[in-house]
Amino acid sequence: MIKLSKIEKYYGTYHALRDVNCHIKEGEFFSLLGPSGSGKTTLLRTIAGFEGIDSGTVMIGGQSMDGVPANKRPTNMVFQSYAIFPHMSVAQNVAYGLRSQRLDKAKTAEMVEESLGKVGLAGYGERAAHALSGGQRQRVALARALILKPKVLLLDEPLSALDRQLREEMQSELRRLQRSLGITFVLVTHDQEEALTMSDRVAVMFEGQIGQLDTPQALYKHPASKRVAEFFGAMNILKAEIIEVDRDIATTQIEGLGVAELAIPTGASAESAFCVGVRPESMTILDDGEQAYAKETPAIVTDVEYRGEMTYYDVAIEGSGKPVVVSMRNTSNRELREVGQQVRIGWESASAVLLLDQ
Amino acid sequence: MMKRLQLDSDARRGLSQISLPLAFSVLLLAAPLAILLAMSFWTQDFLTLDRTFTLANFKEAWTSPVYRTLMLRSLKISIIVTVLTVGLAYPAAYYMSFVAPNNRKALLVFLITIPFWTSYLMRIFLWKVILGFNGVVNGSLMGLGIIDAPLDWISYNQFAVVITLSHAWLPFAVLPIFVVMEKVNRSYLEAAQDLGDTPFQRFLRITLPLSMPGVVAATLIVFIPTIGDYVTPRLVGGPDGLMIANMIEIQFKNANNAPLGAALALSALVLVSSVAGIYVWLNRRYLQSEGAA
Numbered sequence: 142m143i144k145l146s147k148i149e150k151y152y153g154t155y156h157a158l159r160d161v162n163c164h165i166k167e168g169e170f171f172s173l174l175g176p177s178g179s180g181k182t183t184l185l186r187t188i189a190g191f192e193g194i195d196s197g198t199v200m201i202g203g204q205s206m207d208g209v210p211a212n213k214r215p216t217n218m219v220f221q222s223y224a225i226f227p228h229m230s231v232a233q234n235v236a237y238g239l240r241s242q243r244l245d246k247a248k249t250a251e252m253v254e255e256s257l258g259k260v261g262l263a264g265y266g267e268r269a270a271h272a273l274s275g276g277q278r279q280r281v282a283l284a285r286a287l288i289l290k291p292k293v294l295l296l297d298e299p300l301s302a303l304d305r306q307l308r309e310e311m312q313s314e315l316r317r318l319q320r321s322l323g324i325t326f327v328l329v330t331h332d333q334e335e336a337l338t339m340s341d342r343v344a345v346m347f348e349g350q351i352g353q354l355d356t357p358q359a360l361y362k363h364p365a366s367k368r369v370a371e372f373f374g375a376m377n378i379l380k381a382e383i384i385e386v387d388r389d390i391a392t393t394q395i396e397g398l399g400v401a402e403l404a405i406p407t408g409a410s411a412e413s414a415f416c417v418g419v420r421p422e423s424m425t426i427l428d429d430g431e432q433a434y435a436k437e438t439p440a441i442v443t444d445v446e447y448r449g450e451m452t453y454y455d456v457a458i459e460g461s462g463k464p465v466v467v468s469m470r471n472t473s474n475r476e477l478r479e480v481g482q483q484v485r486i487g488w489e490s491a492s493a494v495l496l497l498d499q
Numbered sequence: 500m501m502k503r504l505q506l507d508s509d510a511r512r513g514l515s516q517i518s519l520p521l522a523f524s525v526l527l528l529a530a531p532l533a534i535l536l537a538m539s540f541w542t543q544d545f546l547t548l549d550r551t552f553t554l555a556n557f558k559e560a561w562t563s564p565v566y567r568t569l570m571l572r573s574l575k576i577s578i579i580v581t582v583l584t585v586g587l588a589y590p591a592a593y594y595m596s597f598v599a600p601n602n603r604k605a606l607l608v609f610l611i612t613i614p615f616w617t618s619y620l621m622r623i624f625l626w627k628v629i630l631g632f633n634g635v636v637n638g639s640l641m642g643l644g645i646i647d648a649p650l651d652w653i654s655y656n657q658f659a660v661v662i663t664l665s666h667a668w669l670p671f672a673v674l675p676i677f678v679v680m681e682k683v684n685r686s687y688l689e690a691a692q693d694l695g696d697t698p699f700q701r702f703l704r705i706t707l708p709l710s711m712p713g714v715v716a717a718t719l720i721v722f723i724p725t726i727g728d729y730v731t732p733r734l735v736g737g738p739d740g741l742m743i744a745n746m747i748e749i750q751f752k753n754a755n756n757a758p759l760g761a762a763l764a765l766s767a768l769v770l771v772s773s774v775a776g777i778y779v780w781l782n783r784r785y786l787q788s789e790g791a792a
Contacts, residue, residue: 191689211692224690228708228786237704238694289694 142167142293142325143188148197150183150349157183158194159349165293165327170319172328172336174372175346182297184346185329189295190214202292217286218295221302223278225270231257231281232266238289256288257281259318276307287322294319296328300335312339333373337361345369365406366497370418377465381417381495391495393417397461398438398488403495414498421468423492426454426478427485434487440465442482452477456486539761548758556762566746566763573742574770576657577726580664584721585714587665588672592713595673596680597706608677611670619667623734626663630654630735655737663731668724672717679713680706708786715782719775726771743767 143165150158158180165171173181186192188199190211199206201215217238226234235253244252250266257263260280273281279299286294299315300308316339319326330336336343337357344354353360353369364370367378380396389405395417403417425434426442443464444455452471455464467486469475478484514521539556542549560566595607614622629635630653637649652658683706691701729744736742743763750760 189693191692211689212695212697216693218690218693220686220690222684222686224684224686226687226690226705237691241695285694 142169142202143327144198144200145184145188146198146200148184148187148199149195150180150187150192151195157349158187161197161349161351163344163351163354165325166342167325168323170316170326170328170339170341172330172340172343173346174330174333174336174343176372177331178348179346180349181329181331181346183349185218185295185297185327188293188327189216189218215292216295217289217291217293218297219279219282219286219299221297221299223282223302225273225278225281225285227270229270230266231262231268231270231273234270234281235266235285235288237285252288253284256284259287259322260284261314275303276311279303279311283318287318287324291324293325293327296326298329298331300330301332308335315339337373345372363404363406363494364418364496365408366499367416367418368499370494370496375421375466375468376418377421378496379417379419379461379465381415383415391415393493393495395493397458397465398493399436401436401490401493403490403493406495406497409497416496416498418494418496419465419488419492421453421466423488424465424467425487426456426467426469427487431487435489436487438486438488440484440486442478442480442484445477445480447471447477454478456484458486535761535764538758539765541758543756543758556758557766559759560762560766566743569741569743569746570767570770572657573726573744573767574774576660576664576732576740576742577722577728578774579661580668580725581718581722583661583665584668584672585676585717588669588676588717589710589714591669592673592676592680592710593706595677596683608674611673614666614670620730622667623663623731626659626666627654627735630659630662655735655740657736657740659735659737660732660740660742663735664725664728667731668721671720675716675720676710676713679716680710683709711782711786715779718778722778723771723775727767 145161145163145165148158148161149156161180161184173184175181183192187194188201188206190206190209190213206214226237229237232250232253235256236249239249239252253266254263257265260283262277262280262284265277265281270278270281279302282299296315300311303311312335315326315328328336328339337360340357342354342356343360345352345360347368353365355363360369361373364373364376370376371378379398382394383391384394384400385392386405390402391405392400393403393415394400398417398419401417409415427434427437438458440456440458442454443457446453446455450471451468454467454469456467457464465486471477538548540552540554542551542553542555591611595604595611599607617625627634631637632649632651632654634654636653637646640646641649687705687709688701691705692698696704726742727744729742729748732740732742732745744767747760747763747767750756750763754760
């Protein structure tokens with residue numbers, strides 16, 4: 142549906158987008174995830190037509206968007222501030238984009254009501270724009286964009302202004318809306334949880350580049366680089382030394398843990414520096430006599446953080462400079478470990494991921 | 500009972516806080532207006548005032564052709580000045596707010612205020628020099644051979660009054676419009692374009708209605724003082740450019756007829772208030788219809 146090739150953009154001397162290439166499929170819920178300043182909003186605004194690019198091409202629905210202004214593109218946008226026109230009622234806001242279609246009043250009213258119904262605001266048409274809550278503004282902005290039946294709906298951090306409960310509610314509602322309408326959604330967010338729960342695929346952006354593009358599960362399980370890994374949840378980053386390479390498998394010496402055979406991440410080259418990531422939940426503190434894991438490492442508990450369903454342990458491992466975090470589910474018969482206790486850490490090759498050190 | 504006492508103490512505190520400005524406005528605004536109102540119902544009897552109630556002053560103010568001509572002329576001149584000023588101020592404010600880069604805005608506001616560095620009287624005299632019989636305009640045009648004799652329609656008439664007043668009031672019109680435009684959220688403009696508007700359509704549907712409060716403020720700021728201006732018509736207006744305020748001044752001073760002057764002043768006040776009221780009402784209607792369009 143959207144094809145971005147070799148997009149470069151500068152603000153003065155600042156290189157905002159660097160060689161961005163990606164293909165967003167039709168009917169997909171696609172997220173652009175990244176820290177602030179990573180270029181994700183710039184990229185979205187490039188698709189919408191609010192920002193020009195210095196080189197590269199944007200194709201939407203097989204057509205080049207070169208020189209096509211925002212008002213002629215088959216995209217509609219939900220703005221971060223929602224941009225609900227303050228001098229109009231809810232119905233007038235929603236009907237705003239219909240004017241060029243020159244529909245009669247009854248047809249317009251019918252479409253407005255239908256669109257408001259889709260976002261759960263049926264009957265709100267006569268309300269004044271300033272009398273709406275944050276969540277309602279968001280829904281009006283959605284209805285206003287969806288009434289035009291765009292090929293692509295662009296959402297610029299739409300949930301960041303909402304409180305936690307409302308945000309979670311809107312996450313599942315947006316997902317449901319996207320599935321039922323079948324429209325391609327492109328969402329910009331800095332919230333990794335939001336990206337993971339809502340998207341079919343996520344592009345993680347750093348410094349104007351796409352660092353990795355994959356499904357949420359793949360990004361979580363097989364991050365390609367340290368910065369992607371750290372962006373999604375907690376990750377122990379350990380120094381690593383590659384002993385031997387056999388095609389795409391590297392025998393790796395991991396600081397403190399030992400030797401493991403790990404897959405080489407995509408994008409690696411002969412000059413690449415590597416490190417190893419291990420998720421806290423993919424290691425276990427073994428009970429006495431338990432032999433469930435292929436590899437074991439002795440450790441000493443240095444800190445215990447009880448968080449209800451999980452407990453996070455900091456453990457010191459010989460040969461590792463900093464403590465390693467191990468998380469354990471608090472089942473009914475499992476006792477908490479104490480600081481200073483000698484334990485065995487169980488892990489296996491699949492627990493560790495070889496990462497590009499960038 | 501307690502609650503009422505509390506409210507009373509709140510009210511007392513509020514009253515004590517506003518008492519000074521309140522006394523100030525009673526003394527300097529309400530009292531003179533009351534005196535003016537009282538005086539308009541009296542009659543001048545040489546050096547004394549006859550304090551019997553009469554409507555004769557108002558009758559004369561509204562029926563005598565001289566006063567009516569002056570009143571309508573004042574209205575005409577100030578409407579022309581207002582339309583001209585606000586019409587010129589709007590694009591200037593638009594440029595300052597929407598076109599100029601952010602780091603230039605402070606400089607532009609500063610430049611707009613430069614005319615205030617000179618006293619208003621100096622500026623009027625400058626216009627006399629520019630528009631006069633042997634002034635800059637006539638001198639240049641004759642020097643260039645474009646005209647043979649000085650143009651007589653550019654000085655000492657209503658045209659000169661309009662030019663001088665417009666120049667004097669332009670900054671007062673630019674600033675309120677600029678301030679309101681600065682408050683227009685730029686994402687409204689992007690949203691309008693995103694929903695299919697061309698730049699001109701979005702100007703008509705978003706920028707113009709949202710900047711109307713500034714236009715209303717600018718209009719009233721220019722219209723209300725200009726209708727009562729008497730310095731400008733006196734200095735550059737010539738015989739045909741005199742306005743109602745000049746007549747009010749004459750009644751109070753030379754003609755020694757303060758009651759008639761008071762009646763004329765109050766009539767002008769009523770006229771200005773009604774025109775301003777109608778304007779504000781029309782604007783509200785426009786904004787409502789804009790929403791519905």
